[in-house]
Amino acid sequence: MENVLQLIFSGLALGGIYAMIAIGFVTIFKVAGIINFAQGDFAMVAGVAMVFCLALDIPLWTAVLAAILASAIVGMLVHRAVLDRMRHQSATIQIILTIAVSIVLQSLSQLMVGSQPKSVPPFLAGEPIVWLNSAIPKQNLVIMGATVLLLILLYFFFEKSYIGSALRAVMMSREVSRLLGISARSIATTSFVIGAVVAGVAGAVIAPITLVSYDMGITLGLKGFVAAVFGGLVDVPGAVAGALILGLLESLGAGLISSAYKDAIAFVILILILLFRPHGLFGKHAHRV
Amino acid sequence: MKGLRIRKHVWGWTALFLVVMCLPLVTGTLWTQILLLVGLYAICTLGLSVLIGYAGLVSLAQAAFWGIGAYVSAFLAIRTGMSPILSVLISIGVASGVAFGLGWMTRNLEGHYLTLATLGAGMIIHIIFNEESWLTGGPSGMYGIPQLSVGAWVVDSDREMFYLVWILLFLLLWLTRNLVRSPWGQILQAMRDSQVAAASMGVDVSKYKVQAFMFSGALAALSGSLYAHYMTFVSPELFGFKQSIEFLLMAVIGGALAITGPIWGALLLTGLKEVLRIVLPLVGITSVGPVETLAFGILLVAAIMFLPGGLASVLPRRGIGRRRWNRHAVIDGQQRQ
Numbered sequence: 001m002e003n004v005l006q007l008i009f010s011g012l013a014l015g016g017i018y019a020m021i022a023i024g025f026v027t028i029f030k031v032a033g034i035i036n037f038a039q040g041d042f043a044m045v046a047g048v049a050m051v052f053c054l055a056l057d058i059p060l061w062t063a064v065l066a067a068i069l070a071s072a073i074v075g076m077l078v079h080r081a082v083l084d085r086m087r088h089q090s091a092t093i094q095i096i097l098t099i100a101v102s103i104v105l106q107s108l109s110q111l112m113v114g115s116q117p118k119s120v121p122p123f124l125a126g127e128p129i130v131w132l133n134s135a136i137p138k139q140n141l142v143i144m145g146a147t148v149l150l151l152i153l154l155y156f157f158f159e160k161s162y163i164g165s166a167l168r169a170v171m172m173s174r175e176v177s178r179l180l181g182i183s184a185r186s187i188a189t190t191s192f193v194i195g196a197v198v199a200g201v202a203g204a205v206i207a208p209i210t211l212v213s214y215d216m217g218i219t220l221g222l223k224g225f226v227a228a229v230f231g232g233l234v235d236v237p238g239a240v241a242g243a244l245i246l247g248l249l250e251s252l253g254a255g256l257i258s259s260a261y262k263d264a265i266a267f268v269i270l271i272l273i274l275l276f277r278p279h280g281l282f283g284k285h286a287h288r289v
Numbered sequence: 290m291k292g293l294r295i296r297k298h299v300w301g302w303t304a305l306f307l308v309v310m311c312l313p314l315v316t317g318t319l320w321t322q323i324l325l326l327v328g329l330y331a332i333c334t335l336g337l338s339v340l341i342g343y344a345g346l347v348s349l350a351q352a353a354f355w356g357i358g359a360y361v362s363a364f365l366a367i368r369t370g371m372s373p374i375l376s377v378l379i380s381i382g383v384a385s386g387v388a389f390g391l392g393w394m395t396r397n398l399e400g401h402y403l404t405l406a407t408l409g410a411g412m413i414i415h416i417i418f419n420e421e422s423w424l425t426g427g428p429s430g431m432y433g434i435p436q437l438s439v440g441a442w443v444v445d446s447d448r449e450m451f452y453l454v455w456i457l458l459f460l461l462l463w464l465t466r467n468l469v470r471s472p473w474g475q476i477l478q479a480m481r482d483s484q485v486a487a488a489s490m491g492v493d494v495s496k497y498k499v500q501a502f503m504f505s506g507a508l509a510a511l512s513g514s515l516y517a518h519y520m521t522f523v524s525p526e527l528f529g530f531k532q533s534i535e536f537l538l539m540a541v542i543g544g545a546l547a548i549t550g551p552i553w554g555a556l557l558l559t560g561l562k563e564v565l566r567i568v569l570p571l572v573g574i575t576s577v578g579p580v581e582t583l584a585f586g587i588l589l590v591a592a593i594m595f596l597p598g599g600l601a602s603v604l605p606r607r608g609i610g611r612r613r614w615n616r617h618a619v620i621d622g623q624q625r626q
Contacts (some may be wrong), residue, residue, distance in 0.1 A: 035401040052309075082590060090348050091400035096541060097593055102585035104533060208473070214579075218530065225405060238501035264416045267409035274406045275394055 006134035010129065012142035015247025016147035020169040020202035021224025022231075022239035023154065024195030029233050030171040031191035034083060037098035040221020041105040042196040043203030046071040047212035048109045051118045051205055053103060060123065063164025074105070079189045087188075098186075102217070110214035116213035143205045151240070154194075165286040167191060219263060223250075228268040302463075305549070306406055309455050313448045324407045325519070327555045328454035329512050330616065334539040334551035335458075337463060337510030341537075342545030343469050344501035345481025350391065350411030351509055351536040356528030357384045358510025359517035360425050363434040365520070373437045376512040381507050388506025389400045389415075390498035399484055411533055418525040430524025437518045444583055450519050457515075458552075468504075468547045478500060531582075536583055542592045543600050553600040558585070 023038055026037045032184045049070035053063035076099050086097055128135040158164040169177040170187045172251040178184050202220070210216060222245060230242020246266060313321045337351045361380035366373050395406045418425050425431060437444040437453070444450055468474055479487040479498055488494050517523050535558060543554025562581060569577050 001613070032465050035405070086594065091343065092341070093593055093597070094349055095401060096537065097590065099534065100584075100586050100589035100593070103582055104590070105581035107579040107581075107586060111583065113575070115576070117577070222408070225569075261420065262418065264413050267413045271394060271406055271410040271413075274398055274402055274409075 001126040001274040002155075003134050004252070004256075005132055006136075008250045009136050009140060011251030012244065013247070014251055015244035016248055017202045017206050017220070018223050018227045018241075019147055019240045019243035020150060020198050020241050021173060021220055022227035023150075023236055024198040024226040025225055026231065026233060026236055027167075027198075027237050028195040029192050029228075030082070030130075031167055032079070032087075034087075034094050034098065036192075036195065036231075037095065037221065037226060038078065038102040038105055038217075038228060039199055041102050042071050042075055042199035042217070043220050044109060044212070044214065044217035045074050045105060045196075046203035047120070047207040047216060048214070049205055050120055051113055054120065060121065064123070064204050066193075067204045068197055071196045071200025071203065072193050075192045075199075076189055078196075079192035082146040083192075084188065084235045102221075105219065108216050113212070113214065115214065116276050117209050118240055119212040122208040123205070132177075136250035138210070139181035139205070139208050146205050152196075152200060154167070154236075157259035163187075163190060167194075193196055212224055219266075222270075223266045224274070226266045229270060229273050296527035302367045309459075310452070316385070318447060318474045323452050323559060325447060325451040325454055327552075327559045328451070328458050328553040329516050329519075330536070330539060331551040331563065332458050332461060332515075333509045333553055334536050334543065335461060336505035336512075336547045337536050337573070338467065338540040338543070338551050339477075340501055340505040342550075343474060343481060344498065345500065346501060347407075347537075348502070348505065349404060349504070349530070349533045349537065350412075351407040351416035352532035353411040354384050354388060354509035355513035355516070355532070355536075356414065356523075356525070357387055357506075358513030359523045359528070360418065360431065361510070362514030363431050363517045364424065366435050366465045367431070367433060368567070372439075372517050374439060377437075377511065377518070383508045384506045384510030384513075387440055387501045388391050388502040389499055392502030393495070395497055395502075396420075396495035404452045408530070415525065418528055418592060421547075425525065428525060430522060432518075432522040434517050434521045434523070436521065444518075454515065455520070457511075462548055462552075469548070473497075473500075473615060483518060484581055493519040532534055533584070538589055542588060542596075550600070557600065561585075562589075 022194070023045060024042070025036065026040050028034055028039070044101035046067040050063050053066050058066065063234075082097060083094065084103060086093060120141045122137070124138040125136055128137045129141070130136075156164075158168060164181045166177070166187055167190065169180065169182060170184055173186050177187070202224075204214075224243070227243035227246050228239045230245070231238025231240075233239075246269065249269070250262050250265050253265050309437070312324060316324070333351060333355050336354075337348065340346050340348050358377075358380045358605065361383045362376040365371055365376035366377060391407065391410050394410075395403050398406055412603030419428055422425075437450075444453060469477070475517055476487070476497055479490070480492060481496055484494050513528075537540055539551060539554030539558050542554065561584065565581050565584065567576055569575075569580055574580060
């Protein structure tokens with residue numbers, strides 16, 4: 001029987017990861033109108049890039065930055081090469097396309113690093129910190145720190161920078177933004193890059209804990225999506241809240257009830273939300289389903 | 290004129306049927322087995338094609354229903370010793386029930402939301418396959434599944450199974466063809482093009498959605514149970530997300546709107562798998578799996594971007610089906626400029 005406080009701490013860290021992925025979902029959806037099935041795989045790309053860099057003896061923190069950059073590039077390519085061309089197609093097509101992108105990314109990674117999970121050293125060396133009778137691995141602190149830092153950076157980006165304002169403009173109205181001289185296409189690509197960067201950070205910081213494998217993106221992406229649905233897919237604070245709730249539920253569920261069904265928790269929640277509150281727990285934006 | 294047209298398409302179907310029936314006589318054991326599997330996949334894919342192409346519901350849970358068919362039939366046949374034919378029928382009933390549940394739960398959902406809900410449901414079912422060992426034998430699977438039999442006659446040769454599967458498939462194709470051209474099918478298509486518009490015309494969207502899911506689930510279960518009795522062994526990894534994607538691929542690449550689409554899709558994918566399996570080691574690539582998946586992924590992207598009508602839209606018509614394929618047609622049937 002695990003220490004409940006410890007479970008809460010790891011749940012919060014988990015929630016941080018899901019929050020980052022969820023923010024990517026929301027950004028891409030609000031700007032480009034696409035639900036990106038490959039979102040989790042952007043995180044995986046960062047993890048794989050880290051493994052590569054470390055194998056080439058590149059120092060850890062440089063590897064982290066390189067990994068995030070790799071994710072960003074992949075995000076941009078995916079949008080420009082594939083999704084942008086099909087932006088007039090139906091939702092069905094776009095879903096299937098992003099699924100296809102997802103499997104291409106996974107198989108490429110599998111070819112590059114093999115089928116066995118690879119390990120990555122923790123960012124901060126040392127023993128777990130003991131606080132209030134719980135052992136908190138230092139990586140969890142890294143994760144929580146990264147999440148908070150990312151949220152702050154994103155806030156300033158969206159509120160204070162020109163591109164951030166342009167993004168918000170496109171989210172509000174694509175047509176009017178174009179009238180104002182904002183290239184909706186470039187902004188859509190930018191949203192993909194942001195989504196990929198955020199997912200990349202998530203992938204990089206969780207790599208030391210969960211190991212890097214070609215299929216780590218599927219469940220990450222799904223759970224990030226569940227969190228995003230909490231906010232109706234359009235509300236960032238809602239998504240973050242949802243992510244934290246999901247992380248906590250999963251951690252507590254795995255520790256206290258059964259670890260075999262812990263993945264099922266997310267899916268059950270997903271179905272429940274889609275059934276009863278498809279516009280999100282907190283999202284009041286009436287997104288016409 | 291009308292008489293001529295009807296005769297033409299019947300010729301096409303008959304020709305295809307006869308060609309297929311003659312195949313086991315000319316192919317060796319390996320290809321009979323492969324084509325048999327193609328037939329089984331095609332049955333499952335047919336259900337998915339109707340769901341995607343005609344009802345406009347992209348489901349990622351098809352492999353889960355395939356698995357329900359397999360496991361229920363296997364379980365009943367082993368534990369209760371009942372005749373496999375009966376267990377197959379019961380498994381179809383169970384899968385239809387689950388499909389009813391899924392259809393009902395997603396009755397208010399559309400597009401992305403619906404697809405993701407099916408994904409979640411499929412994964413939950415897959416986890417159940419893995420965890421409930423007392424029911425399914427867990428990760429190590431279930432073996433010793435009895436082969437199909439009617440009384441004393443056991444279907445124990447590949448050829449017999451081949452004929453069984455393909456005759457069934459053709460019957461189902463004919464049934465489906467009539468179904469989608471019936472008022473039921475028209476309503477499904479109306480629902481696909483716009484749920485709101487259909488509802489405003491008085492269509493009970495929930496009811497038809499549920500029925501579409503049940504149809505798809507029933508076909509999947511039929512295929513899955515036959516598969517189980519043929520292979521005599523099943524394990525959970527056969528019924529996960531990856532397999533659902535493969536069924537999706539078969540439906541889309543073959544052509545979701547064409548009745549014969551599932552055949553081409555299943556044929557291409559299974560054929561491609563076999564070819565890769567044989568060719569890749571020859572060029573020094575030992576890990577066939579990822580290359581296969583990569584090929585499928587690229588194939589899917591290419592198919593959607595350049596051939597939205599699927600293979601069926603480019604193969605010679607020979608009078609099978611009457612749809613004209615607009616170059617810009619997308620798989621959900623909407624014609625754009």
